[in-house]
Amino acid sequence: MEAAGIGGAMLDVSLVPGLLAAGVGALIFIGLGAWTGLGTFSLAIPNLPPAGQLNGAEFGWALAIGLAAALTGTAIRQLARVVRPYVERRQVLLTPVVGLLVAGLAVAYSLVSGRSSSEVLFSGQTSLGPLIDDAAGYSAWTLVVLMVCKGLAYGASMSSFRGGPIFPALFLGAAGGVALSHLPGLALVPAVGMGMGAMSATMLRLPLTSVLLASLLLLADGLAIMPVVIVAVVVAYVASARLAARPAIAGEDPAARGHIADEAARTGSPTTP
Incomplete structure (x- = not known):
């Protein structure tokens, strides 16, 4: 359903080649x-603790x-929307500057937390599992800085670079x-599932896909926590849509409002290099 809504008249043109490429x-x-091929590969996160029974909290x-x-x-998209016009005017000069700023953020995180700079520098695909496996080793302060x-x-990267929007949102x-x-009343696995689903729904604006991603990554626990993931995804999707209905910023073309987020869902948006 979401693919049909995004593809519109181009659905047949985009869906069939994509299906063939997947096969x-x-x-x-x-x-x-x-x-024999290259071997199977799974994005599912192993060794998760049991999710347990959901509760009202x-x-x-x-x-x-x-x-x-x-x-x-919404704040992340707004940052990209504000920075992007300036970068587009001087792409050759300012794109490397944005890259240096991203590198500086990664180095700053590593110096402050003692953790690897790759957690900030890259998309998060390879860091997602270790983050959850070693959840007890991250202090609240380290997670806030991260x-x-x-x-x-x-x-910043969405304003200047191109790449996949999915794993940065999941991470x-x-x-x-x-x-x-x-915090009290919230176990690790439901918290992670709700966070991944809600953030994906906000950045991708694809609620069904966001629920599916969070559920698949958490294996059997994903089915157990799916009700709360759905609630978090729906709230995030509706709230982000409401927040996106805002006056245009100075110098922004109203017709292009939401262009960055829509481009992320349609073609793959800029993300961390």
């Missing part, structure tokens, strides 16, 4: 005949996490969930 890509990993947390994700994601640096790097949501899991 050919799968053969590269699983092999064909005597060729976690549904309350779902509302709060959805609102927090909407505010955070989210601030990662969010600023994400927004930010997971980091927020780990931070909130230190």
Whole structure:
């Protein structure tokens, strides 16, 4: 349904080649005949603690996490929207400057926290599992610094670079969930699932896909926590849509309002280099 809404009249043109590419890509990993392929690959996060039974407090947390994700994601998109016109005027000069700022944020996070700068510098695909596995090793202060640096790097990169928007959103949501899991009434796995789903819904504006991503990444626990993930995703999606209905900033073309976020869902938006 979401693909149909995004593709519109171009759905047939974009869907069929993508479907064929997915099939050919799968053969590269699983092999064909005597060729063994590259081996299977899974994005699911292993060794998670049992999710347990959901409780009423976690549904309350779902509302709060959805609102927090909407505010955070909207701020990131707004940062990209403000910076982008300046970079477009002098791309050759300012694009490397933005890259240096992102690198500076990564170095600053590493110096302050003692953690790897790759958690800020890259998309978060390879850092997502270790972040959740070692959740107890991250202090609340470290997680706050991580989210601030990662969010600023994400927004700055969206204004200047191109790349996938999915894993930076998932990583930010997971980091927020780990931070909130230190509070009473919220277990780690539901917190991470709600954070990933809500942040993805805010940045991608694809609520069904966001629920699916969070559920698949958490394996069997994803099914157990799906009700609260759905609540967080719906709240984040509605709240971010409401926040996006704002007056145009100075110098912005009203017709281009929301262009960055829509481009992220349609073609792959800029993200961390």
